[in-house]
Amino acid sequence: MPVYKAPVEDTLFLLNDVFNIERYNNLPGFADATPDVVEAVLAEGAKVCEEILQPLNHSGDQEGCTRNADGSVTTPKGFKAAYEAYAGAGWIGLAMDPEYGGQGLPYTLGAVMNEFASSANMAFAMYPGLTMGAIAALYVHGSDEQKRTYLPKMIEGEWSGTMNLTEPHCGTDLGLIKTKAVPNGDGSYAINGTKIFISAGEQDITRNIIHLVLARIEGAPAGVKGISLFVVPRNTIGEDGSVGENNRVSCGSIEHKMGIHGNSTCVMNYDGAKGWLIGTENKGLNAMFVMMNEARLGVAIQGLAQSEVAYQNAVVYARDRIQGRALTGATSPDKAADPIIVHPDVRRTLMSIKAFNEAARAFVIWNAIKSDISHRSSDAAERQAADDQLGLMTPVLKGVLTDIGFDNAVKAQQMFGGHGYIAETGVEQFVRDARIAMIYEGANGVQAMDLVGRKLGRDGGRAIMAFFNEVAGFLKDNAEDEGLKPLLGPLQLSLGHLQQATMWFMNNALAKPDNAGAGATDYMHLLGLVSLGYMWAKMAKVAQDKLKAGANGATERMNTKLVTARFFMERSLPETAAHLARITAGADSTMALSAEQF
Amino acid sequence: MPVYKAPVEDTLFLLNDVFNIERYNNLPGFADATPDVVEAVLAEGAKVCEEILQPLNHSGDQEGCTRNADGSVTTPKGFKAAYEAYAGAGWIGLAMDPEYGGQGLPYTLGAVMNEFASSANMAFAMYPGLTMGAIAALYVHGSDEQKRTYLPKMIEGEWSGTMNLTEPHCGTDLGLIKTKAVPNGDGSYAINGTKIFISAGEQDITRNIIHLVLARIEGAPAGVKGISLFVVPRNTIGEDGSVGENNRVSCGSIEHKMGIHGNSTCVMNYDGAKGWLIGTENKGLNAMFVMMNEARLGVAIQGLAQSEVAYQNAVVYARDRIQGRALTGATSPDKAADPIIVHPDVRRTLMSIKAFNEAARAFVIWNAIKSDISHRSSDAAERQAADDQLGLMTPVLKGVLTDIGFDNAVKAQQMFGGHGYIAETGVEQFVRDARIAMIYEGANGVQAMDLVGRKLGRDGGRAIMAFFNEVAGFLKDNAEDEGLKPLLGPLQLSLGHLQQATMWFMNNALAKPDNAGAGATDYMHLLGLVSLGYMWAKMAKVAQDKLKAGANGATERMNTKLVTARFFMERSLPETAAHLARITAGADSTMALSAEQF
Known part of the structure; x- marks a missing residue:
């Protein structure tokens, strides 16, 4: 059976040593997050994930969700109790406003917990995850009355939340939305339409489900400028907060999917359901983007999370499975063969996953802290700088961490040979879920276009220039450090590739936007690699400093960091040159064929 | 529902124009394969695959195989009739010796048909595929009596074949095999043991199943030097060829797998089953390798096949699905949105799959012809050269075509957005099957080690040197061709990377074999990319010549080839520099950690 152990020690290294979150204790909530509290929160979170969520992961995949004849949905055994335990322990409200029952701790800790939970049981973690996204949208754009009505119940776990965007004919292009909202005259709207791919759309876990639904108010302008966001509870809610009858919202069917079987993916029918406008008429996309940006970081974390759990299982297998002999002579002469972890190609695979995971975790935490700053700092310039970085990095986090996270799940599966292809070992589930x-x-691909078409040039390229300055500054400050030199040389080279690619877009994409489109995915990965390389540079510096200072019992861990940093620089960064070459090849051969010539 | 159309036209371009198979008409079987015959065979093969096999692919995946209480296995509806039609039309015997009922046509045509069948229905194609592998091993190593007993029935489709290597504790390391063979005194052996992951091990399709089983004769030397190959029919066979009672061979269970659900993957129990030695005692691996080399090329073809069918479906979807507008202005202003094939990132994805598929098909055919030459030529030098290339390229074909084929299935799935993740559209099946x-x-990883540890240095590096000479010769011969220059420049550069990597191994891996192991996978992909690039260079030259000569109605197709060639050189070949950088980084950071530090 699959195993999982939350990487508490590595996370504490990042929070305390690399990013030194104590220095943010002027921000609301951070003063409460003393090192002791953080350690206790992480230890408790690890326990919940390892002991409650992970044991339901494989069974949840095998059982899946079932839609019953009456339209109700049965989730896998144990999910309801797990949700109650999870919410009951305060995990949904960890970073939420205490006014509505939250604990007000840094969002950064919520992001860490999201990683642990998604590694332990991704399909399960989506239920609280979507609820948290809906809470965030209501918190920012909802009226005081809406917040009072919904937030406390959602935070305590009695009600859940969903987001309803997609329709059969429209996903990315939300301007095509057809779901209609007609004023009822009493301040509410009658919502009519069909939404598809609604995660957690129906379930038997919570007493009520609070759907956030994009729809078009009758007579609204065409396209994205005529879309509004509504809150549509599955069941009516009385003045006293009691839950009443069904609000003409129903699950028409559930999808049979490749993975995340434990999460119900529903077709949702709104047949005159009563909904209330969130925020301003026709400004629904703005409100939805609050939810979407947070959700994108959450999905990035899922990529890391599946990579991490797949890696942990591959390591256990590689240490245990004996097959063949080491090239340099038997390491276990007393056994019929050596464990496969002796083989260089197995190690290369494991090292490449490990080097990604640790840098990706740093990348997530670095940006989660920026999110906290952007929401909580009283310094406008600091808020803006944090917001700039988050805007730039959100598509990179989402696109790169999920692309590589999936690849890593596949690589980890490969370590199992044929045993990785059968359901029993559980590792193929990580691939399907990821x-x-x-x-x-x-x-x-949409993330890449968001990055290159929107985020890169925004405010005269302020965000990417700030990133260049930060990395270049780090390289300059540490240029004389002999220990770091072998690591910083490759990073300098890759930063140069990124700068050349950025310059190439400036010179070639304005007149010919296809040049940006054809290079967008490569640029996203190029920026991702430089970011991860920068994370390794920062981690290596801290590891080296700690070793010089005596390491305090962490000598082996810090040495491991330095080896892994070197592996990343030698083995992952060379890819940046290939990305640059592809970008500067331009769009001609990509765009030359007619649709019929494919 | 998924679609599939066999690429007959592209295959004929390769067979006739690029590889000019007519010039081999001095080889047995090739004289019969006139252009008319080849075209008729391919057209007929396409029809079988499109009309009989493909319609059973999705349903076969959904139904899967079931083991019944009596140990029998039920395959998906329609598989038995399809097998009878397939064998009945002579496809199993296409390239087999006419003495045993085959048609004696080139193996190359069999490889082509294997691609079509594996695209149409990979899980199904494994039933005849494994039978053909077993036929090949019996043909080369079996006694005359064994050949007379088994081959005609297997070729006509009445009996099938399997290969039984893996045991619970041993896959790659066959030296660990425990299955025992004890002489019965009558020339037969009693076989006892358990084999796992036996594809098509039990089924309700054929009247008998001929298992080829690796086992250790009592008292044989330890390790791979004590392994023998046995033929073990599931049911006893009378003097007159009639099929009798069960031969103490049974299916203990079937595996629940990630994909290829239509093929039964069995745990096979041999409880004193009667078997007969194939070839020489303790030389079982030699006999098995005949089967394995052919099987590896067959698996390479599966990688291409899944990439091709996934691509075809993605193209249909991308032409049809409307979402967003082209960056350069609406192409379908009369519709609510443009088809997604206008978006550069969608095209980049489709072009990269297309550029791989066409080169991979050429790479397969180029090597399949070498296989024909190695078996059928009367010229010893020609046979040896062909054999050298096949030995070198078999691991490259298997490793690279399946790695990239899988990646491409994932990329094609990505084009469908959320619709690609649900079973209904059929595209996620390609990913799971691939x-x-x-x-x-x-x-x-084992292929990479076979390449670098065994094939590369064999006979003083004769095979790789011949490849270098051939590609360098092509580049030199066409150096003055202005039309080809933009294509040959990148190929020249990548060939240089491959030569440097080869040199680096010579200088660094002999004293330190881990340097070879840590670079093996990168080297395999580097050689694969240069090979595919060489295929594109050859195809582009022919396309250009045909255009100059008037193209005979194929102008658009030949122009498409030239654009796709350019895309490959610009977008796929840049990867060779990254492979070289990783190889020359050496094994230090890969091997530095202890097993506990992972």
Whole structure:
């Protein structure tokens, strides 16, 4: 059976040593997050994930969800109790406003917990995850009355939340939405339409489900400028908060999917359901984007999470499975063969996953802290700088961490040979589950276009210039450090590739936007690799400093960091040159054929 | 529902124009394969695959195979009739010796048909595919009596064949095999043991199943030097060829797998089953390798086949699905949105799959012709050269075509957005089916080790030197061709990377074999990319010549070839530099950690 152990120690290294979150204790909520509290929160979160969520992962995949004849949906055994335990322990409200029952701790800790939960049981973690996204949208754009009505119940776990965007004919292009909202005259709207691919759309876990639904108010302008966001509870809610009859919202069917079987993916029918406008008429996309940006970071974390759990299982197998002999002579002469972890190609595979996971975790935490700053800092310039980085990096996090996370799940599966292809070992589930993260919340090609077409040039390229300055500054500050030199040389080279690619877009994409489109995915990965390389540079510096200072019992861990940093620079960064070459090849051969010539 | 159309026209271009198979009409069987015959065979093969096999692919996946209480296995509806039609039309015997009922046509045509069948229905194609592998091993190593007993029935489709290597504790390392063979005194052996992951091990399709089984004769030397190959029919066979009672061979269970659900993957129990030695005692691996080399080329073809069918479906979807507008202005202003094939990132994805598929098909055919030459030529030097190339390229074909084939199935799935993740559209099946090809018949890491550790240095590097000379010769011969220059420049550069990598191994891997192991997978892909690039250079030259000569109605097709060639050189070949960088980084950071530090 699959195993999972939350990487608490590595996370504490990042929070305390690399990013030193104590220095943000002027921000609301951070003062409460003392090192002791953080360690206790992570330890408790690890326990929940390892002991409650992970044991339901394989069984949840095998059982899946069932839609019953009456339209109700049965989730896998144990999910309801797990949700109650999870919400009951305060995990949904961890970073939420105490006014509505939250704990007000940094969002950064929520992001860490999201990683642990998604590694332990991704399909399960989507139920609280979507609820948290809906809470965030209501918190920012909802009226005071809406917040009072919905947030406390959602935070305590009695009600859940969903997001309803996609329709059969429209996913990425939300301007095509047809779902209609007609004013009822009492401040509410009658919602009519069909939504598809609604994760957690119906379930038997919570007493009520609060759907956030994009729809078009009768007579609204065409396209994205005529879309509004509505809150549509599955069951009516009385003045006293009691839950009443069904609000003409029903699950028409559930999808049979490649993975995340434990999460119900529903076709939702709105047949005159009563909904209330969130925020301003026709500004629904703005409100939805609050939810979507948070959701995109959440999906990025899923990519890392599946890579991490797949890696852990591959390591256990590689240490245990004996097959063949080491090239340099038997390491276990007393056994019939050596464990396969002696083989260089097995190690190469495991090292490449490990080197990604640790850098990706740093990348997530670095940006999660920016999210906290952007929401909580009282310094406008600091908020803006954090917001710039988050805007730039959100598509990179989502696109790169899910692309590589999936690849890593496949690589980890490969370590099992034929045993990795059968359901019993559980590793093929990680591949199937990880696959969705590249698709939903904006397919990765869309992330790349968001990055190159929108985020890169925004405010005169302020965000990317700030990133260049930060990395170049780090390289300059540490240029004389002999220990870091072998690591910083490759990073300098890759940063140069990124700068050349950026310059190439400036010179070639304005007049010919296809040049940006044809290079967008490569640019996203190029920026991702430089970011991960920068994370390794920062981690290596701290590891080296700790070793010099005596390491305090962490000598082996810090040495491991330095080896892994070197592996990343030697083995992952060379890819940046290939990305640059593809970008500067331009769009001609990509665009030359007619649709019929394919 | 998924679609499939066999690429007959593209295959004829390769057979006739690029590889000019008519010039081999001095080889047995080739004289019969006139252009008319080849075209008729391909057209007929396409029809069988499109009309009989493909319609059973999705349903076969959904139904899967079931083991019944009595140990029998039920395959999906329609598979038995399809097998009878397939064998009845002579496809199993296409390239087999007419003495045993085959048609004696070139193996190359069999390889082509294997692609079509594997695209149409990979799980189904494994039933005849394994039978053909077993036929090949019996043909080369079996006694005359064995050949007379088994081959005609297997060729006509009345009996099928399997290969039984893997045991619970041993896959790659066949030296660990425990299955025992004890002489019965009458020339037969009693076989006892358990084999796992036996594809098509039990089924309700054929009247008998001829198992080829690796086992250890009592008292044989330890390790791979004590392994023998046995033929073990599931049911006893009378003097007159009639099929009798069960031969103490049974299916203990079937595996629940990620994909290829239509093929039964069995645990096979041999409880004193009667078997007969094939070839020489303790030389079982030699006999098995005949089967395995052919099987590896067959698996390579599966990688291409899944890439091709996934591509075809993605193209249909991308032409049809409307979403968003072209960056350069609406192409379908009368519709609510443009088809997604206008988006550069969608085209980039489709072009990269297309550029791979066409080159991979050429690479397969080029090597299949070498296989024909190695078996059928009367010229010893020609046979040896062909054999050298096949030995070198078999692991490259298997490793690279299945790695990239799987990636391409994933990429094609991505084009469907959320619709690609649900079973209904059929595209996620291609991903799940393609995944096994990277694992079985020697996991791809094992292929890389076979290439670098065994094939590269064999006979003083004769095979790789011949390849270098051939590609360099082509580049030199066409150096002055202005039309080809933009294509040959990148190929020249990538050939240089391959030569440098080869040199680096010579200088660094002899004293330190881990340097070879840590670079093996990168080297395999580097050689694969240069090979595919060489295929594109050859195809582009022919396309250009045909255009100059008037193209005979094929102008658009030949122009498409030239654009696709350019795309490959610009977008796929840049990867060779990254492979070289990783190889020359050496094994230090890969091997530095202890097993516990992972």
